[in-house]
Amino acid sequence: MRLLTGFLSGLVFGVGLVISGMSNPAKVLNFLDILGPWDPSLAFVMGGASVTAFIGYRLAWRRPQPVFNPSFAVPTNRRIDAPLLLGAAIFGIGWGIGGFCPGPALTAIPLLAPGTLVFVPAMLIGLFLGTRSREAAARHATA
Amino acid sequence: MLPVVTTSFTPLASLLGGVLIGISTVMLMGLLGRIAGISGITLGALGSASDWGWRLAFLAGIIGAPLAVELVGGTVESTVSTNLVGMAVAGLLVGFGTGLGSGCTSGHGVCGLARLSPRSAAAVGVFMVTAVATVIVLRHAEIF
Numbered sequence: 001m002r003l004l005t006g007f008l009s010g011l012v013f014g015v016g017l018v019i020s021g022m023s024n025p026a027k028v029l030n031f032l033d034i035l036g037p038w039d040p041s042l043a044f045v046m047g048g049a050s051v052t053a054f055i056g057y058r059l060a061w062r063r064p065q066p067v068f069n070p071s072f073a074v075p076t077n078r079r080i081d082a083p084l085l086l087g088a089a090i091f092g093i094g095w096g097i098g099g100f101c102p103g104p105a106l107t108a109i110p111l112l113a114p115g116t117l118v119f120v121p122a123m124l125i126g127l128f129l130g131t132r133s134r135e136a137a138a139r140h141a142t143a
Numbered sequence: 144m145l146p147v148v149t150t151s152f153t154p155l156a157s158l159l160g161g162v163l164i165g166i167s168t169v170m171l172m173g174l175l176g177r178i179a180g181i182s183g184i185t186l187g188a189l190g191s192a193s194d195w196g197w198r199l200a201f202l203a204g205i206i207g208a209p210l211a212v213e214l215v216g217g218t219v220e221s222t223v224s225t226n227l228v229g230m231a232v233a234g235l236l237v238g239f240g241t242g243l244g245s246g247c248t249s250g251h252g253v254c255g256l257a258r259l260s261p262r263s264a265a266a267v268g269v270f271m272v273t274a275v276a277t278v279i280v281l282r283h284a285e286i287f
Contacts, residue, residue: 001174002175002194002196002197002200003196003197003200004200005170005171005174005175005197005200006171006175006196006197006198006199006200006201006204007200007201007203007204008170008204009167009170009171009174009179009201009204010167010200010201010202010203010204010205010206010207010208011204011205011207011208011211012163012164012166012167012170012204013163013164013167013168013179013181013201013204013205013208013249014204014205014206014207014208014209014211015160015163015208015211015212016160016161016162016163016164016165016166016167017160017164017205017208018160018208018209018212018217018219019156019157019159019160019163019212019217020156020157020158020159020160020161020163020164021150021153021156021157021160021220022160023209023219023221024150024220024221024222025221025222025223025224026148026150026220026222027150027220029147029278030147030148030149030150032274032275032277032278033147033275033278033279033282034275034279035279035282035283036147036278036282036283037147037149037150039150039151039152040152040154041150041152041153041154041156041157042157044154044157044158044161045157045158045160045161045164046161046252046253047158047161048157048158048159048160048161048162048164048165049161049162049164049165049168049252049253050165050252050253050256050257051165052161052162052164052165052166052168052169053165053168053169053172053253053254053256053257054256054257056165056166056168056169056172056173056257057168057169057172057257057258059169059173060169060172060173061172063173065176066172066173066174066175066176066177067173067174067175068174068175069174069175069176069177071176072172072176073176073177073178074178074258075178075245075260075262077245077262078260078261078262079262080261080262080265083243083244083245084244084245084262084265084266085244085265085266085269086243086244087239087240087241087242087243087244087245087266088240088244088251088265088266088267088269088270088273089240089269089270089273090236090239090240090243090244090273091236091237091239091240091241091244091247091270091273092240092269092270092271092272092273092274092276092277093236093240093273093274093277094232094233094234094235094236094237094238094239094240095233095237095248095270095274095277096273096274096275096276096277096278096281097229097232097233097236097277097281098224098229098230098233098234098237099223099224100223100233100234100237101181101237101241101247101248101249102181102182102185102237102238102241102247102248102249103181103205103247103248103249105234105237106181106185106202106205106206107205107206107208107209108209108221108223109206110206110207110209110210111209111219111221113221113223114223114225114227115223115224115225115226115227115230116221116223116230118227118230118231118234119223119230119231119233119234119237120234121234122230122231122232122233122234122235122238123234123235123237123238124185124189124238125234125235125238126234126235126236126237126238126239126240126241126242127182127185127186127238127239127241127242128186128190128238128242129238129239129242130238130239130240130241130242130243130244131186131190131242131243132242133239133242133243134242134243134244134245137243
């Protein structure tokens, strides 16, 4: 059931990305280009997703545990630190260059655009390196 | 950088798509108790997470989505830059930044804001500003 839940959640997420226009970098860049041909559509994506999640999370948390797992795994770290801010800043620059964030880039794979097929492997390499840097910074901070 | 391609304002489709993303996020929390952060799910699926099974299944679903949309007669639009060096740099920055910053548009944006996490709110504020600034510099640098 966990595999099926994972697959169906991924499918619904991906269909949402396609329908909303999030998996189209041209639309994302026009959303970010507030001085150009501004397309505010993606504000509706973020709004619709966040409000739905806000309400749904509170319904889900009324149960003592999730349906197919023994406990909820929710991040507990509340510290706003340098790796968080630096990482977010670097991510934003890459998002502004390519118009892809991780989910839409994965969803766009089967369309086989050369730019997507270059972006995704580079993103995976970056994800490993960035995670290693975060772990190294955490070790340094506690040492 | 992609040449400017005009796109039309699609508030209803975007709202519907956003609600679907939200429903997927709630499914993961209610059924598995997990955060729908794509960078984190990807890392766990390809790395050493003990619960990599559902993560890999999630990735199969998200990659299969355009095929499902086309199967029911929908169209999938994705206009991607053909500057492959630029896309490689963009991919590295997006991957590195989300790894270092513990999340992306979904984990910090959707799930984090829904949890009212101050960490995620800070991350969203920072990446929105640098993303907008990057596009403005790349498209309108002559104004500076």
